[in-house]
Amino acid sequence: MQGRTWVLRSAAIAGAAALGLSIAACGSSSSSSSSAQATSGTFTVLVYGDSNNKVEQAIVDQFNKTSTVKAKLETIPGADYQQKLQTIISTKQAPDVFFNWGGGSIQQYAKAGLLLPLNDMVKANPKLKSAFLPSVYNTAVIDGNDYGIPMRGTQPVLLFNNQNVLKQAGIAGAPKTWNDLLNDVKVLKAKGITPIALGGGDQWPTQMWFEYLYDRVAGPGLFEKALSGDSSVWNSAASQKALSMLKQLIDAGAFGSNFDSVKATDNGSAKLLTTGKAAFELMGSWDYSTVQGIDANFAKNDLGYSAFPSIPGGAGNAGDLVGNTNNFYSVLKTTKYKDAISKFLTLMYSDTFVKDQLSIGNLPTTTNTPNFLGQAASPAYDKFQYDLVKAAPSFQLSWDQAYPPSASNAIHTAVAQFFDGQIDAKGFISAMQSLPSAN
Amino acid sequence: MTATLTQSGPAQEATTSPRRPRRRSSGDRVGRPGVIWAAPAAIFFGLFALVPLVLVAVLSFTSWSGLGSPQWAGMANWTKLFHDPVMLKSLWLSVLLTLLGVVIQTPLSVLLGVWAAGYQKNRAVLSAIYFVPLLLSGTAISVLWRALLDPNFGLPSQLTWLFGNGNLFGHQATAIGVLVWVAAWQYTPLHTLIYQGAARSVPHVLYQAASIDGAGTIRQFWHITLPQLRNAMITSVILMVVGGLTTFDTVLILTQGGPGTDTTISAYYMYKQAFQGFDFGTGAAIGLLLVVVATIISLIVVRVSRYDEMRSVNEGI
Numbered sequence A: 001m002q003g004r005t006w007v008l009r010s011a012a013i014a015g016a017a018a019l020g021l022s023i024a025a026c027g028s029s030s031s032s033s034s035s036a037q038a039t040s041g042t043f044t045v046l047v048y049g050d051s052n053n054k055v056e057q058a059i060v061d062q063f064n065k066t067s068t069v070k071a072k073l074e075t076i077p078g079a080d081y082q083q084k085l086q087t088i089i090s091t092k093q094a095p096d097v098f099f100n101w102g103g104g105s106i107q108q109y110a111k112a113g114l115l116l117p118l119n120d121m122v123k124a125n126p127k128l129k130s131a132f133l134p135s136v137y138n139t140a141v142i143d144g145n146d147y148g149i150p151m152r153g154t155q156p157v158l159l160f161n162n163q164n165v166l167k168q169a170g171i172a173g174a175p176k177t178w179n180d181l182l183n184d185v186k187v188l189k190a191k192g193i194t195p196i197a198l199g200g201g202d203q204w205p206t207q208m209w210f211e212y213l214y215d216r217v218a219g220p221g222l223f224e225k226a227l228s229g230d231s232s233v234w235n236s237a238a239s240q241k242a243l244s245m246l247k248q249l250i251d252a253g254a255f256g257s258n259f260d261s262v263k264a265t266d267n268g269s270a271k272l273l274t275t276g277k278a279a280f281e282l283m284g285s286w287d288y289s290t291v292q293g294i295d296a297n298f299a300k301n302d303l304g305y306s307a308f309p310s311i312p313g314g315a316g317n318a319g320d321l322v323g324n325t326n327n328f329y330s331v332l333k334t335t336k337y338k339d340a341i342s343k344f345l346t347l348m349y350s351d352t353f354v355k356d357q358l359s360i361g362n363l364p365t366t367t368n369t370p371n372f373l374g375q376a377a378s379p380a381y382d383k384f385q386y387d388l389v390k391a392a393p394s395f396q397l398s399w400d401q402a403y404p405p406s407a408s409n410a411i412h413t414a415v416a417q418f419f420d421g422q423i424d425a426k427g428f429i430s431a432m433q434s435l436p437s438a439n
Numbered sequence B: 001m002t003a004t005l006t007q008s009g010p011a012q013e014a015t016t017s018p019r020r021p022r023r024r025s026s027g028d029r030v031g032r033p034g035v036i037w038a039a040p041a042a043i044f045f046g047l048f049a050l051v052p053l054v055l056v057a058v059l060s061f062t063s064w065s066g067l068g069s070p071q072w073a074g075m076a077n078w079t080k081l082f083h084d085p086v087m088l089k090s091l092w093l094s095v096l097l098t099l100l101g102v103v104i105q106t107p108l109s110v111l112l113g114v115w116a117a118g119y120q121k122n123r124a125v126l127s128a129i130y131f132v133p134l135l136l137s138g139t140a141i142s143v144l145w146r147a148l149l150d151p152n153f154g155l156p157s158q159l160t161w162l163f164g165n166g167n168l169f170g171h172q173a174t175a176i177g178v179l180v181w182v183a184a185w186q187y188t189p190l191h192t193l194i195y196q197g198a199a200r201s202v203p204h205v206l207y208q209a210a211s212i213d214g215a216g217t218i219r220q221f222w223h224i225t226l227p228q229l230r231n232a233m234i235t236s237v238i239l240m241v242v243g244g245l246t247t248f249d250t251v252l253i254l255t256q257g258g259p260g261t262d263t264t265i266s267a268y269y270m271y272k273q274a275f276q277g278f279d280f281g282t283g284a285a286i287g288l289l290l291v292v293v294a295t296i297i298s299l300i301v302v303r304v305s306r307y308d309e310m311r312s313v314n315e316g317i
Helices: A002-038 A053-066 A078-088 A104-111 A119-124 A134-140 A163-168 A178-190 A204-218 A220-227 A231-235 A237-251 A268-274 A287-294 A296-301 A338-349 A351-359 A369-375 A379-391 A405-420 A425-433 B002-015 B017-030 B035-059 B076-082 B085-116 B123-130 B138-148 B172-200 B204-212 B217-228 B230-245 B249-254 B266-276 B280-305
Strands: A042-049 A070-077 A097-100 A155-162 A194-197 A278-284 A303-306 A321-324 A328-331 A395-397
Touching: A042 A053, A042 A078, A042 A338, A053 A070, A053 A338, A053 A351, A070 A078, A078 A097, A104 A328, A104 A405, A119 A338, A134 A328, A134 A395, A155 A163, A155 A204, A155 A268, A155 A287, A155 A379, A163 A278, A163 A303, A178 A194, A178 A237, A178 A278, A194 A268, A204 A220, A204 A237, A204 A278, A204 A321, A204 A405, A220 A231, A231 A237, A231 A425, A237 A405, A237 A425, A268 A278, A268 A287, A278 A287, A287 A296, A287 A303, A296 A303, A328 A338, A338 A351, A351 A369, A369 A379, A405 A425, A405 B266, B035 B280, B076 B085, B076 B280, B085 B123, B085 B172, B085 B217, B085 B230, B085 B266, B085 B280, B123 B172, B138 B172, B138 B249, B172 B217, B172 B230, B172 B249, B204 B217, B217 B230, B230 B280, B249 B266, B266 B280
Parallel strands: A042 A070, A042 A097, A194 A278, A321 A395
Antiparallel strands: A097 A328, A155 A278, A155 A303, A155 A321
């Protein structure tokens, strides 16, 4: 009996303690929420957390100096961004403004009616659209509605090279055509150098080769058609030709034999380039700063870069680009601060914004960017990129970002298996045909 | 697992029925533990294991991308899974990795544990060094090995006679080899610790009696140490099986399920479906399937090892 009363008593004490704690918790939470309501209003801006955040914070601070409605920057650390965003976007914790990649990354939110079309804002202030390069701005246009304002730098995929290695192998410069590239591969291989560094372990670097081959051979229209649900284009003659050319490059030993064990995310492929073990790397424009981090002198003196070679006879324009056009701010329909946000978004083409972005190595895609290119960290490189993006007839968003997120696994697996030889052209085509469509 | 253990209670009492009355009388005097004693654990288990499990089961019959509310999808996720070659392959890979883990780690940790239980010179220092992997997080270990095994700048570039072109992550066999190796490096110390503790508790009189009878070190190991370690071994194997089936971080960092889908084990496939493909319904179905398979395997281990009628190894001493 004694034992039992002891148990009951301790249970009662524990229960009371728990209650007390929860009451205390209630008290503190209610007081904090009431204090939040006391201010005239704050909207949250959710951003992918990385080293770029200092510029975003500076812009928010600048906005708050003059505005009565305040902006508040929140960040989600890198790799988890898309997952966390998706889990909060339809809840009360959803932000008012959020960072995204345009295209497939916001398509389902737009379809679910969560996003505010920015058409009215643009009508009231046309500069919100005209101040940006169209090939970039259009990435966040869905079904004719504007859903995003570019807010970082553009990241086209470029063909980087090690100028020293090319010189030693007697190669005059970056390849201009596909045949040049095939020749270079032959020459480099004979010298015992891996012609092209590829971070196949990450899979998405492999995808870049498909993006460019399909663009050059079949033109940007093929992928657009596939994306809008016409999966038969994957089986077209142009698609088969692109795959057979890619196969030819792989079989020529262009990527060496161990690319599956190399990663881009741990700088494995960039190091191959800087150490001269490989001559080329196809990578997003951020590779410049990656290389700079490994060997600053190399980046300054020996790193070469060029657009992807042209393919004579192909339907695609040699000026076409693929990659991440930019990142965007989109606005949720539920926000109470539309007017303040439209003012906030005008800062994305301000002079301060452009200067700040350039100072950290990003290349903004506003029309006033050229005025400040002289102040960039690496002016020649930025000018090269800016001119490419400005002149590009088409700037295709990366496949895995253009398709809805549910397709990215299948795309990554298919490109990796094609490079491995685990599947052939037929297998690749059927894998792409069974992707969930964007519509 | 826990369900099995509680179920096995009556079975155990039945087999030892002759002793039952005596135990009960002694129990009454001390004050038998009431239901309330189990409450904290039961509530905790219910809240953090059973409730989520039921929710996952419900979720597996829905289609949900994380937006809006889940839509009822009936058996769609399940029929899709059973026709999905990657799913079936991933189950097989999970089981294979677990089996290889048990087969490789058990002998290693038994030997190391028995050695570490001794009183040799240097033993304390060497064991302390040996337990270092236990202090590192799984993520840190995977990142470390990924860097060590880089084909161009890691060990393989120096030891070409052993690694060839260093394409360890480019073939299924070698990629699995790396996963098994890293898991062994990471977890053998834990199991060594279990065996060390168990070996320490083997009564000394047994060895004294055996050496009087003329048994050498090896015979003593086979006929005294190993049988005495039986319960520890079952514990250790069950930990390995559960740990092996739920391995995730090493795959995520080392191979990302590649080459192709050749090391995509079920737990990783679940993550990819749910959190990269935003198909939470399918992810939940894979998770539930993994629970079912893990339960079946655990049941088999329990049955085969007679865990449910485990008795003291010191009986009669």
